[in-house]
Amino acid sequence: MTAARFTSTGDELFASGRLDEAMSAYRQALAHTPGFPAARMGLDAILERARTRDPNPSLRGLLLDAYADDGANWEAIGWGAANQLVVGWPATATPEAMAGDALLLAFLTKSLNRDAALERKLIALRAATAQALAQPSPSPSPPLVELAAALAEQVWLNEYIWPDDPAVPDGLAGAMYRPQPAPRAETIEEQRLASALPEIAPIVDSVSLSVAAMYETNPYPRWTHLPRRPKVDVRAALMRDFPHARAVAFEGPLAVLMPGAGTGQHPLSVASWYDKAEVTAVDLSRPSLAYGKRMAARYGIDNIEFMRGDILDLPKLGRRFDHVECVGVLHHMADPKAGLQAISSVLRPGAFVRLGLYGEGARRIVVKARQEIAAAKLPATLEGLREFRRRVMGGSLRRLAKLTEWEDFWSASLLRDLCFHVQEHRFTMPLLRRFLEGSGLTLLGFEFNAGASQRATDAGPLAFYRARFPGDRTLSNLANWEQLEREKSNLFPGYAFVCQKD
Ligand SMILES: C[S@@+](CC[C@H](N)C(=O)[O-])C[C@H]1O[C@@H](n2cnc3c(N)ncnc32)[C@H](O)[C@@H]1O
Known part of the structure; x- marks a missing residue:
């Protein structure tokens, strides 16, 4: 064998x-x-x-x-x-x-x-x-x-x-216990890289400015290691998962846009695992991008370009893309739909767009946490984050202890992103429908194990859909999903889905 x-x-x-x-x-x-x-x-x-x-x-x-x-x-x-x-x-x-x-x-x-x-x-x-x-x-x-x-x-x-x-x-x-007076070599290198990053345009939107300030203080996430994976032809894989998608042949390398690239963990995975990809990683936060750029050099990944800029300014790039991955980003914009429109406007027809958005149902405990944080006036500083954890892990906020089951409870940038964010929208099925309307994108369907380290699918929700709506082989009718979600409120841990440019 x-x-x-x-x-x-x-x-x-x-x-x-x-x-x-x-x-x-x-x-x-x-x-x-x-x-x-x-x-x-x-x-x-x-x-x-x-x-x-x-x-x-x-x-x-x-x-x-x-x-x-x-x-x-x-x-x-x-x-x-x-x-x-x-x-x-x-x-x-x-x-x-x-x-x-x-x-x-x-x-x-x-x-x-x-x-x-x-x-x-x-x-x-x-x-x-x-x-x-x-x-x-x-x-x-x-x-x-x-x-x-x-x-x-x-x-x-x-x-x-x-x-x-x-x-x-x-x-x-x-x-x-604490950072030492002499900076680490990584920090010095990142400062050098940050100042040299190209910029699409200066940031002017007021929400983008405060989101940028947050991720400049706490680049999300701190990560250290890129595992080895088999190469994947992402378009072929998506055509297999969503056979009702339109087959469109692209020539040459796959131009991938990663808006809200963060510290580069996801973009570098895409650059190294996807076949013939040329990645453009865009973010508001220079320190985040510099972290990604340092890691790209460490792994010898050269098919990626890092640019500082606002998603709203993507049309100013003057480029067209064949594929987009944007997870955990658009819900942090003042107007997520404007962000989606900006992304859609730079796509070639037939491009796939993989998105991840917060769901109202899954984040109830986070909403409670945000209320408690506001009531206690806990600041979004390291001290505030530590105090919040102390209360949740055995103090006066023990009733929020389930938060410790969230992957994002365990470091400063993760926890700040989870519970102390300056701007978050949470989606519901009806909001999702309005979000996609008029965007020039067609929903292909939801993904329930995107980002999982194993390919075996969690078929639960998809099997549920098939059983209830056997006539719809595409599994992409939002009205049907809305009905299922009314019956099972925790059906979606968040909305991870794939669209195609019309
Ligand atoms: C929660 S992090 C997600 C990072 C990355 N996508 C990931 O999954 O690891 C959100 C990122 O989106 C970026 N972001 C938010 N609004 C943006 C905007 N309007 N334009 C560009 N980047 C934005 C933030 O700076 C931050 O790095």
Whole structure:
């Protein structure tokens, strides 16, 4: 059997929920062809979901292998690693005992923690490590220094969202608590890149200006790693998913527009995973784009251009695009429909547009959080964010504890984006219909696993639609979806959908 054959067997087993067997098929593929991207991706999706009540040495070994593989998805496997760390945490977790834990060190430097129980343990370990470092003698052992550096890296990843302790002095120990006076090499490089970015036009819209200020302070998201993936012909893949789309042949490279590119995580994935793509990444925030540009250089990705500008000014670019991906952006504009219109105006006929928007139903708890934040006058500063977390994770806002289940609770830029945003619209089906009307775009359908690390589909809502409206093979009638959403209010975690330019 070839690695591809083992992998497709793994994918079939995965899709039918037989994860143990899928895991061994992916491992066979990787044994056959080390690093085989599709098998790596499948195995990572299983490690992401792996939860055990007791320490599992074999899982631990697989997690360590994944952290040793630069092509693995460290963000995804962090979930499984956090579980192994929690269930294996010793009763007396002294810095000396923990300093030799290879999984802990890999996790701290490569995955953002998103587990409340582990956060408590790590914060206690940090305090004990600071104490050990404060001893006048003997001088700290290399493993202790390594542990402190790994904790400092985790705190850099979460943008210092854990509480500070002013009693801990700057230096090796202080780096586990706050940015140090000497800037990191990345920061210096980003400042240099930010000032040299080309600009479409100066930002003038007042909401765009305040959104820009927010993301200039907290570029979203901080990320460190681009996993290896098989190349994908995105237009062919979308034609398979939406067979009712119009087939339009494009010549030459695929001109991809990524408006609201953020720190480049999504645009760099597109630039490196999509076949023959030439990506233009546009954002209001220079520091965000500079972060992306630094990461592009690190991964040697040169088919991407970063430009500072407002989506409203896209027509001034004087270019045409064949494909757009714009996730988590338009709901932050004063008039999202004006943003969509600007995007639509720069597209070639037949271009695909992949969009992601907030849904009112899914964000009820966020609306409550925003009300509490306003009532308590918590500022959108690091102090305000820390205080909000303190209240949610055990203080007066415990009733919002479900927020800790959101991926965006766990770092400063993520949490600010989630609960402290200066501007957010939330969509409903009727609003979505009005949003698309007259835009020159036709809805092809919704995606329920977009961005997931595994291709196996969550067919739930689509199967529900098919069963209820068997006559509509396109699954794209908004009136039908509206009816289904009335019956199941949590049908959509947010609206992720694909349109095509008329
Ligand atoms: C939540 S972040 C999403 C970033 C990225 N799309 C992602 O999914 O990781 C929203 C981004 O949209 C950008 N943005 C918001 N309004 C914009 C506008 N009018 N023009 C350009 N970018 C905008 C912000 O600066 C920010 O980087």
